Amino acid sequence: MRRLATDTLVISERNLGRLRTAPDLLIAFTVQPVMFVLLFAYVFGGAIQTPGYNYIDFLIPGIIVQNIAFGGFVTALGLNEDVSKGLIDRFRTLPMARAAVLAGRTLADVVTNLLSLLILLATALIIGFSFDAGIGEIVAGIGLMVLFGYAFSWVFALLGLMVSSPESANSLGFLAVFPLTFISSAFVPVESMPGALQWFAEINPFTIVVDAMRALWLDAPAGDAIWGAVVWSLVIMAIFAPLAVRRYRHAAAR
Amino acid sequence: MTTTLTRSDPQEAALRETTDAPTDEPAIRVRGLVKSFGEVRALDGVDLEVPRGAVLALLGPNGAGKTTAVRVLTTLLEPDAGTVRVAGLDVVGDARALRERIGLAGQYAAIDENLTGLDNLIMVGRLYGMRRAAARERGLELLADFELTDAAKRPAKTYSGGMRRRLDLAAALVAKPPLLFLDEPTTGLDPRSRLALWETIESLAAQGTTVLLTTQYLDEADRLADQIAVIDRGAVIARGTSDELKDRLGGERLEVRLADTTAAPTAERALAPMSDEPPTAHDGTVSLTVRGRDGTIVEAVRRLDEAGVGVLDLGLRRPTLDDVFLSLTGHVAEAADDEETTA
Numbered sequence: 001m002r003r004l005a006t007d008t009l010v011i012s013e014r015n016l017g018r019l020r021t022a023p024d025l026l027i028a029f030t031v032q033p034v035m036f037v038l039l040f041a042y043v044f045g046g047a048i049q050t051p052g053y054n055y056i057d058f059l060i061p062g063i064i065v066q067n068i069a070f071g072g073f074v075t076a077l078g079l080n081e082d083v084s085k086g087l088i089d090r091f092r093t094l095p096m097a098r099a100a101v102l103a104g105r106t107l108a109d110v111v112t113n114l115l116s117l118l119i120l121l122a123t124a125l126i127i128g129f130s131f132d133a134g135i136g137e138i139v140a141g142i143g144l145m146v147l148f149g150y151a152f153s154w155v156f157a158l159l160g161l162m163v164s165s166p167e168s169a170n171s172l173g174f175l176a177v178f179p180l181t182f183i184s185s186a187f188v189p190v191e192s193m194p195g196a197l198q199w200f201a202e203i204n205p206f207t208i209v210v211d212a213m214r215a216l217w218l219d220a221p222a223g224d225a226i227w228g229a230v231v232w233s234l235v236i237m238a239i240f241a242p243l244a245v246r247r248y249r250h251a252a253a254r
Numbered sequence: 255m256t257t258t259l260t261r262s263d264p265q266e267a268a269l270r271e272t273t274d275a276p277t278d279e280p281a282i283r284v285r286g287l288v289k290s291f292g293e294v295r296a297l298d299g300v301d302l303e304v305p306r307g308a309v310l311a312l313l314g315p316n317g318a319g320k321t322t323a324v325r326v327l328t329t330l331l332e333p334d335a336g337t338v339r340v341a342g343l344d345v346v347g348d349a350r351a352l353r354e355r356i357g358l359a360g361q362y363a364a365i366d367e368n369l370t371g372l373d374n375l376i377m378v379g380r381l382y383g384m385r386r387a388a389a390r391e392r393g394l395e396l397l398a399d400f401e402l403t404d405a406a407k408r409p410a411k412t413y414s415g416g417m418r419r420r421l422d423l424a425a426a427l428v429a430k431p432p433l434l435f436l437d438e439p440t441t442g443l444d445p446r447s448r449l450a451l452w453e454t455i456e457s458l459a460a461q462g463t464t465v466l467l468t469t470q471y472l473d474e475a476d477r478l479a480d481q482i483a484v485i486d487r488g489a490v491i492a493r494g495t496s497d498e499l500k501d502r503l504g505g506e507r508l509e510v511r512l513a514d515t516t517a518a519p520t521a522e523r524a525l526a527p528m529s530d531e532p533p534t535a536h537d538g539t540v541s542l543t544v545r546g547r548d549g550t551i552v553e554a555v556r557r558l559d560e561a562g563v564g565v566l567d568l569g570l571r572r573p574t575l576d577d578v579f580l581s582l583t584g585h586v587a588e589a590a591d592d593e594e595t596t597a
Contacts, residue, residue, distance in 0.1 A: 003383070006380070006383075007381060010377060010380045010381055013377075014366060014369060014373075014377050017368075017369055017373060018366075018368040018369070022368050085362065085364065085367070086360055086362045086363075086364040087364050087365070087366060089325075089330055089358070089360060089364055090358070090360075090364040090365075090378070090425065091381070092329070092330055093328050093329065093330065093353055093356065093357075093358045094353060094378065094381045094382060095350055095351075095353040095354045095381075095382060095383065096381040096382075
């Protein structure tokens with residue numbers, strides 16, 4: 001067990017160390033979300049009606065959720081590369097804990113997710129976002145984002161192990177996550193969508209997670225959203241983590 | 255390349271004594287190893303034995319099963335049947351303990367291109383359970399041994415092909431394993447890097463490391479290996495020292511380079527009575543195994559002259575491993591072009 005912990009940390013550190021030598025990745029974590037915030041706030045902001053909130057307050061929880069969902073991308077790209085370049089073979093001939101490769105990857109995502117979350121929050125506060133929440137709720141919101149991001153890392157881990165190249169991981173990931181985040185309450189009120197989309201948006205886990213964030217940070221009516229968001233995160237993890245582990249064993253044993 | 259891959263530390267030597275194979279078993283013992291991928295039998299009953307401290311070359315064309323064999327021996331693949339013991343340990347039952355004692359350097363340099371050379375070695379060291387400081391010290395030592403000190407702080411993606419291979423081999427040596435597996439260590443390297451790597455492997459072997467290397471290059475097996483196992487289509491078809499294998503062909507080889515390539519069939523017919531086996535023709539050169547040495551050249555010249563075949567060059571030589579390979583498998587080693595079936 002101690003071996004698993006140290007090996008996981010070594011792998012995490014390795015994945016984070018990559019940020020130092022690959023500045024393009026660091027840009028993906030920092031500049032890109034800031035760009036999204038600014039584009040949405042100032043390009044669409046004036047045109048979107050969000051009753052009860054100004055658009056920046058409405059937007060920030062949504063864009064943070066979207067950003068966190070994409071945070072696991074590095075895991076998809078990194079795992080894909082590790083398999084194709086034979087690094088997984090090296091790991092598997094070392095007397096290390098087997099689970100550490102995936103655990104270390106996803107743990108590194110937690111760190112990068114936190115980093116981009118903080119950058120996003122700073123940007124949000126600069127352009128006029130204001131919390132309607134106590135410190136406990138703010139921290140609970142960050143906690144929820146870490147949990148949700150961690151769950152999505154496993155989705156991306158599976159994706160990275162299934163596709164043949166980093167490029168296809170990229171395009172498939174966008175294809176899956178983009179519509180899911182857009183057909184939700186993340187950027188516009190669900191009521192403004194046509195009927196069929198509205199139906200989908202209401203059952204979309206992204207809507208539930210975004211609503212939970214608005215409840216925590218903007219004091220919006222919560223309903224079951226907060227518990228729903230936690231349950232969804234756990235369900236996603238319960239489904240995708242075992243699938244990714246199985247796929248990892250398979251991918252490695254060729 | 256320097257030859258200071260020392261393991262002189264007495265404490266460590268004592269430790270190695272106790273953690274090495276628990277019995278007097280050979281370093282590698284394989285019996286009846288079978289491994290299939292779907293319908294394809296990649297390994298079809300392989301037997302191998304490598305004494306401790308020896309260098310064994312697994313020689314064969316692409317797709318012969320060399321890589322699959324190495325993957326089974328290094329715990330990356332589980333065998334379907336047979337017993338496979340490495341360092342006295344079972345590759346399935348004792349995989350974890352076995353991994354403490356082996357190093358693998360593959361066909362593709364398995365290094366993290368985004369990390370520096372030093373960070374790569376530190377990572378591997380720590381995954382062997384070393385403390386950071388110890389892993390760092392060992393990493394620096396290896397970088398010096400492999401003439402990578404100047405590149406220690408550069409990301410590995412800036413390394414040349416030869417440097418990557420050296421770093422990969424260094425990574426395999428971090429824990430000073432008594433057993434080293436090298437899967438086509440010099441494939442794709444330029445001649446200078448190749449020679450340097452050969453010298454490194456020789457120096458490791460001289461220090462007592464058991465080495466199993468796969469290669470499709472006969473000169474590589476000839477130079478490095480104490481023992482050669484020729485593998486083709488998933489089975490070992492011959493084994494022995496380089497000399498033993500050459501002796502199996504018996505006799506000397508007569509080689510005739512023709513002035514006119516199209517005259518090969520005529521030349522083969524003219525020379526056939528001189529050998530017990532039919533002559534072979536390849537790229538305008540006809541070769542055959544001859545029985546005696548005396549008068550051979552005179553006889554060959556007379557026969558070719560009578561048949562009206564023009565000759566550029568003609569000579570006798572000892573058989574090379576190429577000849578061995580050709581006569582064992584019926585095809586030329588380097589000409590095999592089918593891809594290694596798996597990984």
